[in-house]
Amino acid sequence: MPAIANQPDGLTSPKRYDEIDPRVEALVHDLIGQVADKWTMLLIEILHDHGEQRFTRIFKKIPGISQKMLTQTLRQMERNGLVHRTVHPVVPPRVEYRLTDLGESLGEAFCGVWTWAETHLEKVDTARRRFDDRAAG
Amino acid sequence: MPAIANQPDGLTSPKRYDEIDPRVEALVHDLIGQVADKWTMLLIEILHDHGEQRFTRIFKKIPGISQKMLTQTLRQMERNGLVHRTVHPVVPPRVEYRLTDLGESLGEAFCGVWTWAETHLEKVDTARRRFDDRAAG
DNA sequence: CCGCATCCTGCACGATACTG
DNA sequence: CAGTATCGTGCAGGATGCGG
Numbered sequence: 629m630p631a632i633a634n635q636p637d638g639l640t641s642p643k644r645y646d647e648i649d650p651r652v653e654a655l656v657h658d659l660i661g662q663v664a665d666k667w668t669m670l671l672i673e674i675l676h677d678h679g680e681q682r683f684t685r686i687f688k689k690i691p692g693i694s695q696k697m698l699t700q701t702l703r704q705m706e707r708n709g710l711v712h713r714t715v716h717p718v719v720p721p722r723v724e725y726r727l728t729d730l731g732e733s734l735g736e737a738f739c740g741v742w743t744w745a746e747t748h749l750e751k752v753d754t755a756r757r758r759f760d761d762r763a764a765g
Numbered sequence: 766m767p768a769i770a771n772q773p774d775g776l777t778s779p780k781r782y783d784e785i786d787p788r789v790e791a792l793v794h795d796l797i798g799q800v801a802d803k804w805t806m807l808l809i810e811i812l813h814d815h816g817e818q819r820f821t822r823i824f825k826k827i828p829g830i831s832q833k834m835l836t837q838t839l840r841q842m843e844r845n846g847l848v849h850r851t852v853h854p855v856v857p858p859r860v861e862y863r864l865t866d867l868g869e870s871l872g873e874a875f876c877g878v879w880t881w882a883e884t885h886l887e888k889v890d891t892a893r894r895r896f897d898d899r900a901a902g
Numbered sequence: 903c904c905g906c907a908t909c910c911t912g913c914a915c916g917a918t919a920c921t922g
Numbered sequence: 923c924a925g926t927a928t929c930g931t932g933c934a935g936g937a938t939g940c941g942g
Contacts, residue, residue: 655889656882657806660875664801669794683924694916699925709892720923721922730888737881738797744874745793751867752792755846803935820904831936836905857903858942 662708663738667693667701672727672735675711680726710734799845800875804830804838809864809872812848817863847871 662668667690674689675681681689687698702725705711710731716722727735799805804827811826812818818826824835839862842848847868853859864872 649883652879652883652886655886656879657801657803659882659889660797660801660806660878664794664797669797687924695925696917697915700915707893707896708889709896715924719922721925723924730885730892733885734881737877740874740877741797742789742793744871745796746786746789748867748870749789749792752845755867756844759844759846832905833937834935837935852904856942858905860904 659708659734662704663734665701667697668705669738671701671705672710672731672738675725675727676732676735680714680724682722682724686725705731796845796871799841800871802838804834805842806875808838808842809847809868809875812862812864813869813872817851817861819859819861823862842868 663672670690671686674686678689683698683702687693687695690698702711702713706713708730709728712726712728714724714726716724800809807827808823811823815826820835820839823839824830824832827835839848839850843850845867846865849863849865851861851863853861
């Protein structure tokens, strides 16, 4: 897929772009899938903007999320090395979360998509209306 | 979220990054969600690499996809203005699909994520193994 | 050939209750 | 406070058959 960025008009070697490292393919799909789920994107944003936060604080910042999904999403991100989890051995427990460098860099990588969306918002909107109108009429 | 890209150390204005245009937010979420679904990414790749294709041809190129999902995904992309659909009024029907300029540009926007994945594949892999080992041990 | 309608299944997620 | 465990359910998506 990165082929899209660099197509020097076949002047170089006739690379087989169809054959992509399946591990990269899988990872990309995984990651996009995760960032796409309802909450991961918000978590990256919150942790980026406000730095280290404890569980309950994050929980209150995301209206509509269930405790289950927050735990689950954070675990997933921790597993992928995007988030660091610190447990303070006190009672009552105090657990804090922060983005790792890896997590920050992933956020940056997705900026391109944000920019695209801001830039082309109107076009997409128009396209949708045209399509829906045709369907109706 | 684009805030991640440009934080000149607060030397400029104290912008409220929390207040993002909800329309952009929604669109980004939509798009990421769509590209994340099992097939859209593959379709963008195929249509980019091989140009205009008719339905059956695409169908054969994606092992495992159902006819239903192919139709559905293409419709969705058409609605968003990413794909153009040409119906040749012959019998039997002949329908061809190609990426619009908008579709091509979206593909480019996602290249950043691909690059990230290629770059950090090992780190993620390691993180996952460490996490899973700890869980077991 | 293309695509819609119908039926069926599994899984993702919310709600709730319980522990260290 | 920060989780796990359990149950109920809605909906995404596969399989199949029909229609233009």
